[in-house]
Amino acid sequence: MIQDQNFCQSCAAPLTEDILGTNADGSKNQEYCSYCYKDGKFTSDMTMEQMIDFCAPMMVESNPGMTKDKAKEQMRAFFPQLKRWVAAS
Ligand SMILES: [Zn+2]
Numbered sequence: 561m562i563q564d565q566n567f568c569q570s571c572a573a574p575l576t577e578d579i580l581g582t583n584a585d586g587s588k589n590q591e592y593c594s595y596c597y598k599d600g601k602f603t604s605d606m607t608m609e610q611m612i613d614f615c616a617p618m619m620v621e622s623n624p625g626m627t628k629d630k631a632k633e634q635m636r637a638f639f640p641q642l643k644r645w646v647a648a649s
Pocket residue numbers: 568569570571572573592593594595596597
């Protein structure tokens with residue numbers, strides 16, 4: 561499932577055409593979503609842990625029954641594979 565779908569390489573949101581980020585020249589960026597990446601740069605300068613904190617409530621909301629701790633645990637396992645965090649981890 562992960563192989564077939566593109567995820568934002570910063571926050572792991574499933575990427576669809578309408579939430580793609582934008583490059584400096586206004587074209588769509590295929591690797592990041594518009595929440596993370598706009599006009600050729602990241603919208604905020606976060607660490608991976610800050611991003612996990614930021615995403616946890618949304619992940620809990622979209623996964624009924626999941627606790628915040630469980631959500632963070634999953635993200636800590638997955639986020640280091642994302643392009644934005646590979647170099648940092
Ligand atoms: Zn994102």
